[in-house]
Amino acid sequence: MSKPMNKVKVAIIGTGNIGTDLLLKVQRSPVLSCGLFAGRNPDSEGIKLARSLGVRTSLDSIDAIQRDPGCCELAFDATSAKVHLHNAPILKKLGKFTIDLTPSQVGKMCVPVLNLDECLKYDNVNLITCGGQAVIPIIAAILAAQPETEYVEVVASIASRSAGPGTRCNIDEYTQTTKDAILALTGVPRAKAIINLNPAEPPILMHNTIYAKIAEPDMARISREVAAMALRIQKYVPGYKVVLGPVAESDRVTTMVEVVGLGDYLPRYSGNLDIITCAAVNVAEEYARRKSHE
């Protein structure tokens, strides 16, 4: 039996839905431990939960890390795009490996199943958006089968109740960043992203539709690539599932994916939290494993 490695200490900035869901996943990790859970909102449910778990908390957000840089080696930022613009240079100066869960576009855009190795060479990794994490791998799979794909369009529908104030006040960056990341990471020439907050009760599961415009789609090849990609994503996002397609209607190929959450913080309909927090933990754990081999 190999001897247990030292856990890497992490800080989570932002105590909203995403930060809190992330905390619960970090708590379960064999290689990570939470040294600080910090935000600004004194009424945050997440702060109360963290305290009850015996995790060190602070209401001074990034300032708490500046005061005590030893609290972490790695920082997750689950605040908002605007706040990350402020936090990023501070974390860089402190030498903290940063995993950004806001749509700020500051760091290297990362979808673990596509470019994790490359991203670990950077000091700031950006996880795009939950919709981006859900659809970009599928688009990459379609492009692998049909590099001549002309256009892709994605529609992410998330339950209104699972979108916290951070997501809502970032809806513009969310839409723009999802589109920009599709272009940057898949090589498709034209793309569009649409996001939809659905107020339906009971809340809907996180649902993503991917349309691809391909002159003569080779459906057997596309289906094979998409199925293989879905299996790879399921390794770090267990609730990820292709629920329809790919199916073709003349030159339009449609694929729908749903993400059932683990139900860590919010109920299982909030797959939008899981897909990005699972990706964040995946990046952090890989960082920690490599660190232990150095």
Add this chain to the structure above:
Amino acid sequence: MNDLLFFDSTLRDGSHAVSHQLSAEQISNYCEKIDGSGLNVVIVGHGNGLGASSLQVGLSALSDEKMLRCAREKLKKTRLGVFLIPGFGTIKDDLGPALDLGVDLVCVACHCTEADVTAQHIDYVRQRGKEAHGVLMMYHMATKERLLAEAGKMQSYGAQGIMLMDSAGASDPRMVEDTVRHLSAHLTVPVGFHAHNNLGLAVGNSFTAIKAGAKIIDGTIRGFGAGAGNCQLEVLAGLLTKVKIETGLNLYQLMDVSDQVVAGIMKKPQEIDSVALISGLAGVFSGFAKHVKRAAEQFHVDPRDIFIELGKRKMVAGQEDYIVDVAMYLAGRKKAEGESYDIGSLL
């Protein structure tokens, strides 16, 4: 004194009725003829607004830029407006460029319970020195107290008016009166009403809204719009003239544009077909109609059943992709149970 404002959505809501295929010539001609008729603003673009041309809701024949250039060139006295739903268009790709082209007014719209997604866009429009209005779509799905709370948020972001949008045409006159009166009493900015005609009440409900304190009416010439169409502006103008409410509108000019321009753009007269009626009853976005018809044919299910199921699932505009899901579900159910819904399940 005339303190009523009229927003003209003919070239925006009407775009739905022609699957977003308005031509440059149609837009130019319409704008030239409607200019100076007393309408406050002409709103132009894809039915779902800036950046909405998509496989999801339909591709436009023309880019947003082309449509706005055509309209801008012809509108000399009447202002030019656009519609934007956050989550479709973005500031960088769509809203910024539209303002650069000379747009005067922006209606920032969202589902009636989600006003906080409009903060960034309303703020941006105001910072650019243009007029911003907030639009609460599918207003029939929320209580008047909730609507006031959401409208209050938009007002706090800088919205200079709040439009209640009866997207599904699901209003009866009492709902309109009750809601408009409540909002008008508590907001400092003017309240507006945008009707759909699914229950044959678009003009009537707009009239009721005015009586209850609405200061802005959003409608279309000849009722040209999604589903059963909108409040027919020239008819409302005539009615208001009859009851001696000052409008500042040139009634004959509106009638001429209706007969000579809009009749030629429309593919068929605006009517309330059964699908439009059922969407009003089910309280579902009437812009779904074409997608529902297509899915009903593809899966051999009754389009009315699709609407009722969409209503039960509280589907909102922008979720066109769910229609196929629902049609498949109903087809499966039909196979298993061999039965159909009846309208009683709505009541």
